Amino acid sequence: MNSVGPSLVWFRNDLRVSDNPALSAAIDRGGPVAGLYVLELGGDGGRPLGLAALWKLHGALEALREALDKINVPLILKRGVSAKILPEVAGQIEAEACFWNRRYEPSAIAADKRVMEILKASKIDVRSWNGSLMVEPWQVKTKSGGWFKVFTPFCKAARAAGVDLSPIGVPSVALERRDFPGLGEVLEDWRLIPKSPDWAGGLRANWGHGEEAARSRLSDFLSDGFRGYSEGRNFPAKSNVSGISPYLRFGEISARQTRHAALIAADRANGYLDSDFEVFERELYWRDFSYNLLFHADELPTSNFQAKFDNFPWRSDPSDFDAWSKGNTGYPIVDAGMRQLWETGWMHNRVRMIVASFLTKHLMIDWRQGESWFWDTLIDADAASNPSNWQWVAGSGADAAPYFRIFNPISQGEKFDGSAEYVRRWVPEIATLPNKIIHAPWVASATQLEEAGIQLGNTYPKPIVDHSAARTRALSAYQSIRS
DNA sequence: TGAAATGTTGGGGCG
DNA sequence: ACGCCCCAACATTTC
Numbered sequence: 001m002n003s004v005g006p007s008l009v010w011f012r013n014d015l016r017v018s019d020n021p022a023l024s025a026a027i028d029r030g031g032p033v034a035g036l037y038v039l040e041l042g043g044d045g046g047r048p049l050g051l052a053a054l055w056k057l058h059g060a061l062e063a064l065r066e067a068l069d070k071i072n073v074p075l076i077l078k079r080g081v082s083a084k085i086l087p088e089v090a091g092q093i094e095a096e097a098c099f100w101n102r103r104y105e106p107s108a109i110a111a112d113k114r115v116m117e118i119l120k121a122s123k124i125d126v127r128s129w130n131g132s133l134m135v136e137p138w139q140v141k142t143k144s145g146g147w148f149k150v151f152t153p154f155c156k157a158a159r160a161a162g163v164d165l166s167p168i169g170v171p172s173v174a175l176e177r178r179d180f181p182g183l184g185e186v187l188e189d190w191r192l193i194p195k196s197p198d199w200a201g202g203l204r205a206n207w208g209h210g211e212e213a214a215r216s217r218l219s220d221f222l223s224d225g226f227r228g229y230s231e232g233r234n235f236p237a238k239s240n241v242s243g244i245s246p247y248l249r250f251g252e253i254s255a256r257q258t259r260h261a262a263l264i265a266a267d268r269a270n271g272y273l274d275s276d277f278e279v280f281e282r283e284l285y286w287r288d289f290s291y292n293l294l295f296h297a298d299e300l301p302t303s304n305f306q307a308k309f310d311n312f313p314w315r316s317d318p319s320d321f322d323a324w325s326k327g328n329t330g331y332p333i334v335d336a337g338m339r340q341l342w343e344t345g346w347m348h349n350r351v352r353m354i355v356a357s358f359l360t361k362h363l364m365i366d367w368r369q370g371e372s373w374f375w376d377t378l379i380d381a382d383a384a385s386n387p388s389n390w391q392w393v394a395g396s397g398a399d400a401a402p403y404f405r406i407f408n409p410i411s412q413g414e415k416f417d418g419s420a421e422y423v424r425r426w427v428p429e430i431a432t433l434p435n436k437i438i439h440a441p442w443v444a445s446a447t448q449l450e451e452a453g454i455q456l457g458n459t460y461p462k463p464i465v466d467h468s469a470a471r472t473r474a475l476s477a478y479q480s481i482r483s
Numbered sequence: 484t485g486a487a488a489t490g491t492t493g494g495g496g497c498g
Numbered sequence: 499a500c501g502c503c504c505c506a507a508c509a510t511t512t513c
Contacts, residue, residue: 234484353484392484404513405485412485471486475513 004031005096006178009073010086010115011037012045012108014101014131014251015060016211017067019167021129022099027071027171032178034093035068035075037061038085039190045082046108047301047383050376052345053249055200056207058192060250063210065187072177076184083114090124093180098124101131101251104291105383106298133288134255135163137295140288147296150399154292155285167256202343203379207246214247218258222265230279236337236348237421242280245380246346248287255284290388293398301387302368309396311481314366323464324359325373327426330456330463332439333413334358336426343426345379350416356393357407362470364477367394395478403478406471413439429460 007026014020015037026033038045049057065075078085090098098119103112112128119126130136135158140148148154194200208217221242225232232240247253259281266277294300304310323329327338337351347355352374359370371390375381391397395405417423420438424431430441432452437444442456442463449456456462 350484357485401484402513406513408486468487471513478513 004029006032006034006093007097007099008086008090008093008095009033009035010082010098010100011035011064011075012100012103012251013249014254015064016214016252016254017064017071018170018211019131019254019257020101020171021131021168022101022127023073024168024171025127025129026097026099027073027174029097030175031096032176033073033174034089034095034178034180035064035073036086036089036184037064037075037077038082039077039079040082040111041079044107044111046103046105046111047375050378050381051194052203052377052379053375053381054192055194055203055345056209056246056379057250058187058190059207059209060252061187063213063252067211070173071171072174074177074179076180077187077190078185079190082111083118086115087118087122089183090119090122092183093178095124098126100128102128102136104133104137104295106295109295131254132251133291134158134165134259134284135161135288137292139163140292147292148289149293151286151289152399154289155282158285158288165256165259167254167260203345206344206346207379209252211252214244214253215261217247218242218244218253218261222261226262226265226276226280227273229273229276233279234350235416236351237417237419237425241348243346245382249380249382255287259284287382287385290382290384293388294384297398300391301371301383304396305391305398306396306400308481309394312396313364313477313480315364317363317365320363320464321359321365321369323461324355324363324365324370328461328464329358330442330461331358331409331413331467332420332423332427332430332441333409333417336417336423339426341374341377345377347378348422350412351422352389353393354407354409354412356390357405358409360390360394361403361406361474362409362465362467364474367391367396404475406474408467408471410440410467427460430454 007029009023009026017023068075076089078089086098103109116126137147139161140154140157142148148157225239225241229240232238244253244258248255248258262277262280266273297305325338327335327342329335333351334355337347337355341347356370359365360367367390371387374386388397392400395401395403413423418435420435423438430438430452433441433444433448437448441454441460454460
């Protein structure tokens, strides 16, 4: 009898069992299958993860281990440098094949390539798949063979690329189970979960882990918030956003699965949700677009995409940055967003744009500082989307919002949180102010403040900058770098 | 996936 | 009836 030897599946940003091409291919080989996750140290897999993301990772790995166990696949955990760990583990389990789903950050691509060469030298069958994006960067090209730097034509070309976007299903159960006791490390030893102090209470209260949690979040959105998504997604107090980004981050659900579920939901409504689907799908393509940028411009997380911003007179102001990050700017919509982020590890997209605009324009603080804060505090912090979207807001990015598009935090609040439900939820100390002035507490009369129990500068900050003066200052700074 | 300044239009009050 | 002013509503331009 000709028996099939073990396969190794290297998990990275694809911590799920369904729609996982690498895992399915390994199981379909026959023979025993082992999963491996490497917590990469030394930056060989790319950027070291932020604290909130590590919290998410812990939960996602626990859920993955459980899901894999049901299909007879053990999960091995290791810390170290992938180019060392992969050959080591492959040797220990006597793997004949090693499969994974691709990554797209240039540093991770380089790391994967090294691993691939080493394994292939040991006669191991190494193969990779697309488990993350709807279209991979090289699948979308301009007519002249270049890569897109503008979203709209990118999206159009991606949609027209004819890529099969249907998710593959759940894999079958591995016929032969083989465990490798003592080979891996213990997840708890990695200490990804904060103990003292335990700052993760708000995260736990808002987010689950694993494929089931992801699917349930998505189906809640599709049944309750999908209708009206294209407009309602701008209003942070409404439940018209999916909240699926934390699950997309480590691939607890795939973009293909997300799109597919939305497509089904839209069809069920007999076409009523066409535009909602279109806009929702567009957001998924923004994610692909960001990876397209990062793939081609590896400096994206650290360097201005537009070189002229290298001369921008950013201010260094630790005290302003501190007020921003802690939600103490005195602008309620900004403070609400920053507090939601701190408490839940997530922020509504409209508010992300407002707070990012405020940091880079009103405070004129370098987008990289804001990007780092988001990287550390967001549980959906994404290697491509985070820097790409920060550069978009700052005006330094590809296809960016023009720098002079400066959000007015007062009118944005009035327009998108008119009933102030969002601001009251996150800035309770001003909750009793009437809707008309709650987005600009400093215009309240002495009587109104007293009635609301507010002492500006004491119970709630005075605005740290004057909107109009800050706007003028930012515009003239922008003038100074125009060619 | 802005905001503010500036320009234009048209209705209504009024002498 | 007419010109004039005011101003809201809307459109355009500029940052």
